[in-house]
Amino acid sequence: MQLTSFTDYGLRALIFMASLPADKMTTITEVSELYAISRHHMVKIVHKLNQEAFIKSSRGKQGGIRLARPAESINIGDVVRRLEPLQLVDCDHCLITPSCHLKRILAQAMKEFLAELDKYTLADIANDGNLKRIFNAEISVENLH
Structure with a gap:
């Protein structure tokens, strides 16, 4: 199964936020530059993550985005279910639907895929020293420009 770029970058944004100290906020611009995707696309992703209560956002000079709850309580399967359109095939107008077993x-397969993702939390992915070093190095380089 291939995730949409929306879900892919939603997960990446959450991983980055989970790697930050709990009291540190980041910005949409920082996340979009980190992953080299358009700010416009990241705005849509952040809006959905905020709607689904995975993150909190605040406006203003001291504003930004951060996780809404501890990374240990954010389940990867739940994130994918809320971000990803999960209908794999459109059988509504198909001639072979009455005899076809593909949808089932x-x-x-989707059930098993999601069950595997349900075994992991955001903390399982983000609490990796190598990731934190990569993020810190990338942000330090960006600050030099």
Whole structure:
């Protein structure tokens, strides 16, 4: 299964925020530059993450975005379910629908895929010393420009 770029970058944004100290906020611009994607696309992703209560955002000079709760309580399967359109096939107008087993097979595969993701939290992914070093190095280089 291939995730949409929306879900992919949503997960990446959450991973970055989880790697920060709990009291530190980041910005949409910082995250979009870190991953080299358009700020406009990241705005949409952040809006959805905020709607789904994965992050908190605040406006103003001291504003920014951060996780809404501890990374240990953010389940990866839950994030994917809320960000990803999970209908794998559109069988509504298909001639072979009455005799086809593809939808059932794909539904079972999706169930197993999500069950595997349910085994992990954001903390499982983000609490990695190498990730934190990569993020710190990248941000330090950006600050030099």
